[in-house]
Amino acid sequence: MRIIRTIDYRDMSRKAANIISAQVILKPDSVLGLATGTTPLGTYGQLAAWCAKGDCDFSKVHTYNLDEYRGLTHEDPQSYHYFMRKNFFDKINIDIANTHVPDGSNPNADEACAEYDRMVEEAGYPDLQLLGIGRNGHIGFNEPDDVFSKGTHCVTLTPSTIEANSRLFEREEDVPRQAYTMGVQTIMRARSILVIANGEAKAQAVYDMCFGPVTPKVPASILQLHTNCVVVADEEALSLCPRD
Ligand SMILES: O=P(O)(O)OC[C@H]1O[C@](O)(CO)[C@@H](O)[C@@H]1O
Numbered sequence: 226m227r228i229i230r231t232i233d234y235r236d237m238s239r240k241a242a243n244i245i246s247a248q249v250i251l252k253p254d255s256v257l258g259l260a261t262g263t264t265p266l267g268t269y270g271q272l273a274a275w276c277a278k279g280d281c282d283f284s285k286v287h288t289y290n291l292d293e294y295r296g297l298t299h300e301d302p303q304s305y306h307y308f309m310r311k312n313f314f315d316k317i318n319i320d321i322a323n324t325h326v327p328d329g330s331n332p333n334a335d336e337a338c339a340e341y342d343r344m345v346e347e348a349g350y351p352d353l354q355l356l357g358i359g360r361n362g363h364i365g366f367n368e369p370d371d372v373f374s375k376g377t378h379c380v381t382l383t384p385s386t387i388e389a390n391s392r393l394f395e396r397e398e399d400v401p402r403q404a405y406t407m408g409v410q411t412i413m414r415a416r417s418i419l420v421i422a423n424g425e426a427k428a429q430a431v432y433d434m435c436f437g438p439v440t441p442k443v444p445a446s447i448l449q450l451h452t453n454c455v456v457v458a459d460e461e462a463l464s465l466c467p468r469d
Pocket residue numbers: 260261262263264265291292356357358359360364365366386390
């Protein structure tokens with residue numbers, strides 16, 4: 226695991242965007258695994274700005290998002306489909322047909338998850354997987370558990386995740402209780418992984434991810450076993466980690 230320490234959120238976003246744009250420049254038809262949440266917003270903004278200037282071309286890129294709330298239509302403003310279009314896809318020159326998010330509108334969880342696994346496998350798994358990290362060490366919506374999850378599956382969100390995500394909803398009761406998420410094993414199949422984190426609220430999770438025992442109680446800790454994983458995080462998120 227390589228850790229890149231940044232001064233602040235802006236610096237983190239720019240460095241992360243640099244890594245993603247290098248991937249796309251070196252392999253224009255890259256498969257990117259993408260994440261939602263507030264952490265990647267600056268990274269997406271930076272990539273969109275470079276794309277508008279003609280410095281980054283997404284026309285041949287295919288994307289697979291990590292997760293989606295169960296029960297929301299693609300047009301629901303709280304859905305991750307909508308989030309990705311609004312914050313990234315509508316701002317870059319990507320072919321929207323090449324973008325994929327689990328189908329939360331399909332109430333048949335087994336069918337929706339198996340179909341998503343089939344698509345990700347057919348695409349050959351991501352060249353680069355972007356990840357945020359939850360305050361409890363979750364990646365995607367893979368919550369702390371007794372075992373590491375495998376493929377895409379339906380999860381019941383923990384109270385801490387519901388509470389953390391309620392800031393994006395009018396009321397906490399509005400946060401969906403379930404989601405479809407890529408499993409940990411699928412995430413680990415990406416050829417490279419880029420984790421981004423900022424702020425003091427993530428400090429314990431970042432420490433546990435990088436220096437704690439590898440355990441499903443901290444799903445992100447398995448990334449220590451990935452051969453090509455970079456963590457780009459600001460001073461606050463790295464405040465519990467040794468400096469070298
Ligand atoms: O970037 P945020 O908003 O702190 O969220 C962290 C993580 O939580 C999730 O939004 C899921 O709760 C992930 O997709 C994300 O990586």
